[in-house]
Amino acid sequence: QFVEKSSCAQPLGELTSLDTQGEFGRGGSSSPSSSSLCTEPLIPTTPIIPSEEMAKITCNLETKELWDKFHELGTEMIITKSGRRMFPTIRVSFSGVDPEAKYIVLMDIVPVDNKRYRYAYHRSSWLVAGKADPPLPARLYVHPDSPFTGEQLLKQMVSFEKVKLTNNELDQHGHIILNSMHKYQPRVHIIKKKDHTASLLNLKSEEFRTFIFPETVFTAVTAYQNQLITKLKIDSNPFAKGFRDSSRLTDIERKG
Amino acid sequence: QFVEKSSCAQPLGELTSLDTQGEFGRGGSSSPSSSSLCTEPLIPTTPIIPSEEMAKITCNLETKELWDKFHELGTEMIITKSGRRMFPTIRVSFSGVDPEAKYIVLMDIVPVDNKRYRYAYHRSSWLVAGKADPPLPARLYVHPDSPFTGEQLLKQMVSFEKVKLTNNELDQHGHIILNSMHKYQPRVHIIKKKDHTASLLNLKSEEFRTFIFPETVFTAVTAYQNQLITKLKIDSNPFAKGFRDSSRLTDIERKG
DNA sequence: AGCTTTACACCTAGGTGTCAAAAT
DNA sequence: ATTTTGACACCTAGGTGTAAAGCT
Numbered sequence: 001q002f003v004e005k006s007s008c009a010q011p012l013g014e015l016t017s018l019d020t021q022g023e024f025g026r027g028g029s030s031s032p033s034s035s036s037l038c039t040e041p042l043i044p045t046t047p048i049i050p051s052e053e054m055a056k057i058t059c060n061l062e063t064k065e066l067w068d069k070f071h072e073l074g075t076e077m078i079i080t081k082s083g084r085r086m087f088p089t090i091r092v093s094f095s096g097v098d099p100e101a102k103y104i105v106l107m108d109i110v111p112v113d114n115k116r117y118r119y120a121y122h123r124s125s126w127l128v129a130g131k132a133d134p135p136l137p138a139r140l141y142v143h144p145d146s147p148f149t150g151e152q153l154l155k156q157m158v159s160f161e162k163v164k165l166t167n168n169e170l171d172q173h174g175h176i177i178l179n180s181m182h183k184y185q186p187r188v189h190i191i192k193k194k195d196h197t198a199s200l201l202n203l204k205s206e207e208f209r210t211f212i213f214p215e216t217v218f219t220a221v222t223a224y225q226n227q228l229i230t231k232l233k234i235d236s237n238p239f240a241k242g243f244r245d246s247s248r249l250t251d252i253e254r255k256g
Numbered sequence: 257q258f259v260e261k262s263s264c265a266q267p268l269g270e271l272t273s274l275d276t277q278g279e280f281g282r283g284g285s286s287s288p289s290s291s292s293l294c295t296e297p298l299i300p301t302t303p304i305i306p307s308e309e310m311a312k313i314t315c316n317l318e319t320k321e322l323w324d325k326f327h328e329l330g331t332e333m334i335i336t337k338s339g340r341r342m343f344p345t346i347r348v349s350f351s352g353v354d355p356e357a358k359y360i361v362l363m364d365i366v367p368v369d370n371k372r373y374r375y376a377y378h379r380s381s382w383l384v385a386g387k388a389d390p391p392l393p394a395r396l397y398v399h400p401d402s403p404f405t406g407e408q409l410l411k412q413m414v415s416f417e418k419v420k421l422t423n424n425e426l427d428q429h430g431h432i433i434l435n436s437m438h439k440y441q442p443r444v445h446i447i448k449k450k451d452h453t454a455s456l457l458n459l460k461s462e463e464f465r466t467f468i469f470p471e472t473v474f475t476a477v478t479a480y481q482n483q484l485i486t487k488l489k490i491d492s493n494p495f496a497k498g499f500r501d502s503s504r505l506t507d508i509e510r511k512g
Numbered sequence: 513a514g515c516t517t518t519a520c521a522c523c524t525a526g527g528t529g530t531c532a533a534a535a536t
Numbered sequence: 537a538t539t540t541t542g543a544c545a546c547c548t549a550g551g552t553g554t555a556a557a558g559c560t
Contacts, residue, residue: 078529080541081540081541081542084527084528085527087527087528118538118539167540180539223529223539223541224529230529233528234528234529237527237528238527238528238547238548239526239527239528239529239546239547239548240527240528240529240546240547241528241546241547241548242528242529242545243529243530243546243547334552334553336516336517337517340551340552341551341552343552374514374515423516436516477515478515478517479515479516479553479554480553486553489552490552490553493551493552493553494525494551494552495522495523495524495550495551495552495553496522496523496551496552496553497523497524497552498521498522498553499552499554
């Protein structure tokens with residue numbers, strides 16, 4: 001089940017062969033120049049087999065049902081200059097962690113392929129529109145409650161509701177920067193802290209594992225393309241309640 | 257400037273002899289039974305002189321001007337069953353910390369004396385109404401951004417806006433529990449982390465210092481007593497904007 | 513009489529998609 | 537022709553003091 005793949009703002013390649021809950025280990029980068037694109041090199045260049053202890057960890061996508069509904073239609077995520085939350089939210093639970101250990105949980109989002117897309121309204125489908133735009137600075141979203149104790153991770157869910165997506169390449173807020181009209185795959189990483197001095201930039205003394213959930217693939221957009229996606233967002237996101245049919249009443253209906 | 261005082265839900269004694277920015281070290285408790293009152297024993301019973309390194313740390317109350325205005329009138333803080341924020345907020349900045357070290361910053365609130373008070377409306381003044389009610393479980397509010405790096409502390413302010421006060425002795429939310437009609441002194445503590453295993457309950461391997469700001473003394477109340485305090489809250493707390501004179505307009509004034 | 517509780521209107525703060533305008 | 541931006545109405549979520557009611 002251990003699969004080597006490219007990483008760190010490099011395309012993931014095809015994901016169709018993966019199970020519902022796939023996992024990516026640390027794979028060697030194929031391009032010699034790729035390291036210069038990575039301002040925050042999460043992934044070392046030498047492949048590493050996870051330790052027995054880390055191999056026991058499993059990660060479960062709590063919001064799978066909702067993600068599945070979106071995935072069927074082709075999930076889209078709005079990106080804005082000031083940053084936009086993801087909906088659905090990525091919410092995961094872990095098992096197999098050591099209650100006494102400390103862990104850092106983080107997320108990043110990597111391109112699925114080297115393509116740029118456009119939406120054909122008359123066909124209601126996505127088409128390849130050419131090669132991908134130049135890669136953007138890769139950013140990690142370290143979950144703000146990190147570090148977690150293993151005990152916490154076994155009890156609570158980890159929710160990435162606060163992560164924001166932006167198309168502003170000069171963003172100063174630490175939001176994740178994406179290219180519009182490109183396909184992306186969110187990833188969840190867990191790192192076991194071995195000593196308190198180790199940082200994310202210095203992973204030699206750490207162990208980590210990476211989890212991907214193919215049903216969370218999405219296309220970044222600045223405005224929704226597929227109207228069915230818009231409708232599903234409105235019907236399932238509490239903040240969009242004002243656009244639901246049932247609240248779209250005339251004055252007469254309101255009084256009745 | 258190092259002063260030994262009682263601690264941990266024990267009365268602080270008179271504070272009038274302290275400077276604007278006082279500091280409390282760890283003092284021996286006078287009452288043999290006091291340790292049983294402390295469910296979270298922050299303060300050991302043996303007095304300790306801070307290390308040279310810790311002695312260099314200073315703590316500044318950023319919101320002093322506003323606190324002074326309230327202090328002149330006699331600050332009151334509402335406590336409710338579900339928990340109420342403090343206003344003004346305690347916001348502090350530190351200097352003299354080691355940029356490379358890690359620190360935990362926390363807050364607690366201790367009784368100022370052994371008295372219960374009542375407010376004489378006709379005289380607009382507070383009167384002693386008897387002996388203090390039985391002490392409540394002492395709670396620590398660890399700042400949620402802890403642990404901080406020294407670098408962070410030198411850059412940012414530390415704001416305790418989210419701390420909540422309650423009169424519910426059975427509170428399950430971790431709010432700070434206070435007796436109504438009693439006088440309290442908030443305190444800010446900073447602890448240097450020496451190793452990652454040390455907890456707040458096991459401070460032997462840690463060093464810490466405690467700062468008090470006498471202008472932040474307040475009386476806990478379930479409803480405001482002094483109308484001047486109510487007015488100052490309304491005029492200075494953004495959430496109370498709806499009660500300001502300028503927004504108390506008649507329909508005619510609103511249209512004009 | 514003194515103190516506490518509760519529902520409430522009125523805010524802050526910020527997350528939604530919409531739609532027209534602007535940019536490319 | 538397509539994509540992006542920004543002001544906007546409409547929400548969620550929750551922090552205010554108020555005033556009447558409840559408690560002791």
